[in-house]
Amino acid sequence: MSVLAWTYLIVGASFALYIGIALWARASHTRDFYVAGGGVSPVVNGMATAADWMSAASFISMAGLISFMGFDGAVYLMGWTGGYVLLALLLAPYLRKFGKFTIPDFIGDRYYSNTARTVAVVCAIFVSFTYVAGQMRGVGIVFSRFLEVDISTGVIVGMAIVFFYAVLGGMKGITYTQVAQYCVLIFAYMVPAIFISILLTGNPIPQIGFGGELSDGSGYLLAKLDGLSTELGFAPYTSGQKPLIDVFCITAALMIGTAGLPHVIVRFFTVPKVRDARISAGWALVFIAILYTTAPAVAAFARLNMIQTINGTDGAGALYAEAPDWVRNWEKTGLIKWEDKNGDGRMFYAKDDRNEMTIDRDIMVLANPEIAKLPAWVIALVAAGGLAAALSTAAGLLLVISSAISHDLLKKMLMPGITEKQELFYARIAAAFAVVIAGLLGIYPPAFVAQVVAFAFGLAAASFFPAIFLGIFDKRANMQGAISGMIVGIVFTAGYIVYFKFMNPTAGADQWFLGISPEGIGFVGMLLNFAVTYAVSHLTAPPPEHIQHLVEEIRVPRGAGEATHH
Amino acid sequence: MTPEKRQAYWKRNLSTLLTLLAVWFVVSFGFGILLHGALDKIQIGGFKLGFWFAQQGSIYVFVVLIFVYVRIMNKLDREFDVHED
Numbered sequence: 001m002s003v004l005a006w007t008y009l010i011v012g013a014s015f016a017l018y019i020g021i022a023l024w025a026r027a028s029h030t031r032d033f034y035v036a037g038g039g040v041s042p043v044v045n046g047m048a049t050a051a052d053w054m055s056a057a058s059f060i061s062m063a064g065l066i067s068f069m070g071f072d073g074a075v076y077l078m079g080w081t082g083g084y085v086l087l088a089l090l091l092a093p094y095l096r097k098f099g100k101f102t103i104p105d106f107i108g109d110r111y112y113s114n115t116a117r118t119v120a121v122v123c124a125i126f127v128s129f130t131y132v133a134g135q136m137r138g139v140g141i142v143f144s145r146f147l148e149v150d151i152s153t154g155v156i157v158g159m160a161i162v163f164f165y166a167v168l169g170g171m172k173g174i175t176y177t178q179v180a181q182y183c184v185l186i187f188a189y190m191v192p193a194i195f196i197s198i199l200l201t202g203n204p205i206p207q208i209g210f211g212g213e214l215s216d217g218s219g220y221l222l223a224k225l226d227g228l229s230t231e232l233g234f235a236p237y238t239s240g241q242k243p244l245i246d247v248f249c250i251t252a253a254l255m256i257g258t259a260g261l262p263h264v265i266v267r268f269f270t271v272p273k274v275r276d277a278r279i280s281a282g283w284a285l286v287f288i289a290i291l292y293t294t295a296p297a298v299a300a301f302a303r304l305n306m307i308q309t310i311n312g313t314d315g316a317g318a319l320y321a322e323a324p325d326w327v328r329n330w331e332k333t334g335l336i337k338w339e340d341k342n343g344d345g346r347m348f349y350a351k352d353d354r355n356e357m358t359i360d361r362d363i364m365v366l367a368n369p370e371i372a373k374l375p376a377w378v379i380a381l382v383a384a385g386g387l388a389a390a391l392s393t394a395a396g397l398l399l400v401i402s403s404a405i406s407h408d409l410l411k412k413m414l415m416p417g418i419t420e421k422q423e424l425f426y427a428r429i430a431a432a433f434a435v436v437i438a439g440l441l442g443i444y445p446p447a448f449v450a451q452v453v454a455f456a457f458g459l460a461a462a463s464f465f466p467a468i469f470l471g472i473f474d475k476r477a478n479m480q481g482a483i484s485g486m487i488v489g490i491v492f493t494a495g496y497i498v499y500f501k502f503m504n505p506t507a508g509a510d511q512w513f514l515g516i517s518p519e520g521i522g523f524v525g526m527l528l529n530f531a532v533t534y535a536v537s538h539l540t541a542p543p544p545e546h547i548q549h550l551v552e553e554i555r556v557p558r559g560a561g562e563a564t565h566h
Numbered sequence: 567m568t569p570e571k572r573q574a575y576w577k578r579n580l581s582t583l584l585t586l587l588a589v590w591f592v593v594s595f596g597f598g599i600l601l602h603g604a605l606d607k608i609q610i611g612g613f614k615l616g617f618w619f620a621q622q623g624s625i626y627v628f629v630v631l632i633f634v635y636v637r638i639m640n641k642l643d644r645e646f647d648v649h650e651d
Contacts, residue, residue: 074620220612282632
């Protein structure tokens with residue numbers, strides 16, 4: 001069977017599964033829609049959280065990024081996992097005890113202010129839309145390369161599927177679909193990684209093979225990569241190039257941003273107890289770690305395979321006329337380019353002026369099975385996995401957008417008189433509306449999609465995290481403090497990113513504040529937010545008695561009812 | 567629950583958090599970033615130690631930290647009789 005036939009078969013089967021689950025898990029109450037009825041077991045919730053969290057970026061782009069960045073790729077590995085420790089220890093159990101549906105709910109109630117609630121709603125919607133645009137784009141890329149339809153058709157099919165289970169099932173439908181999607185995506189990620197690890201190092205566990213010796217007897221894999229990189233004019237693979245302060249700040253901004261992302265936090269409202277919220281963060285990280293510890297191995301394998309295919313094992317350059325199919329296939333999508341500068345008909349990849357190749361980072365994971373000459377069904381599986389990763393994340397984000405509109409904006413502020421049935425109706429309308437906008441962003445991607453991802457994490461770190469953290473750990477934190485802190489954090493972070501990404505994108509590291517890149521500035525924004533909230537809170541009147549009592553209450557687990565309206 | 571008991575529970579909670587977060591910081595920001603150059607002089611198999619912490623080790627430690635936290639807190643909840651059901 002051809003790769004195309006396999007892809008239609010496997011992708012089709014996985015879609016049928018998602019639709020089946022959606023029909024089985026329809027939501028009939030707002031509680032089902034927002035928090036899956038609050039009765040999800042911690043392991044199931046952990047798995048759904050993992051699928052929710054691991055997006056097209058984790059599945060498709062991350063190993064490729066690491067493969068080009070070497071050591072510096074650790075910012076993503078640590079940044080996108082370390083946040084779960086903060087989440088489990090500092091936020092999840094207390095937010096579960098608080099027992100509402102959304103982040104703006106917590107911020108609005110804890111700081112007894114609709115202004116604070118509004119700031120939180122705007123941030124939640126902005127962060128989620130930024131993020132969802134990238135997912136729809138990922139769906140488009142997978143469809144166009146593997147199913148040979150154009151990107152727009154791919155995005156529309158993806159939209160239809162998400163529309164179906166997110167609008168119908170809400171959080172309940174999404175949770176159970178995400179469990180299925182996790183299984184698809186982790187299987188799709190591990191199979192090629194294990195195959196390639198065996199081929200290169202003889203060890204079936206990629207995490208160990210990665211530090212092992214190559215089967216062809218040329219020594220340790222990482223040592224060989226260091227050698228090749230130096231020869232070709234790159235920095236050694238295992239040593240970093242970014243300044244330490246920037247690596248530090250980016251890692252911190254990603255960790256804290258992760259802990260502050262609304263679609264991740266909301267998952268901890270779906271479990272029955274505080275104890276379950278704690279352990280379910282642990283399970284989520286276990287399921288995430290399986291992929292995240294494999295990714296750097298995949299990155300190293302892919303780098304070695306790619307260099308050896310293009311430059312030939314003798315390092316003289318491979319003849320273009322004899323180039324493997326994957327080079328031609330990806331050339332068609334414009335993601336690989338070859339320019340025969342010295343006219344010898346051979347391809348060559350290097351950092352210096354010997355280089356004749358332009359290779360997009362995003363293709364490394366998708367092309368990896370082809371580069372390693374794996375069977376057709378493995379290639380098809382990777383396509384299904386990429387789609388599972390993108391769709392599961394998109395669905396989680398759409399739910400945040402829809403609940404921010406129907407619950408926080410309409411029910412809590414504009415139309416407090418609506419019944420539960422009406423609220424559910426508006427939630428579905430909002431979800432449907434969000435799906436369409438997300439799809440449009442996928443079909444007509446604004447040129448700045450890649451640049452705005454820094455925004456999502458930076459803003460989550462600089463706005464939500466300090467407000468929630470101090471709301472729990474500092475009884476004295478009050479409305480004035482939280483509002484001014486959030487505003488200072490957001491304005492500083494957004495201003496810095498807009499300036500260096502859009503207004504003055506050519507400005508180099510020497511103009512950055514202390515050498516911190518826009519990707520890492522959310523960390524500084526967060527520190528500012530902390531300082532301002534603390535100072536203003538302690539200079540103004542303490543929060544009212546009942547709020548201080550509320551803080552006392554969320555600090556002890558007993559008496560956590562189900563997530564409620566009141 | 568008396569205010570004193572509440573305070574004692576919260577104090578124990580905070581000291582648990584501080585200890586675990588110290589480990590979190592040392593393995594990731596310490597071993598993986600700030601000390602990565604120095605630790606790279608130690609080689610284990612094909613891995614330089616600093617590189618291993620940055621791309622593998624810190625993630626394993628994160629997972630362990632959460633499960634340790636869950637264990638400690640469940641015990642603490644029982645000790646102070648604030649556990650659920």
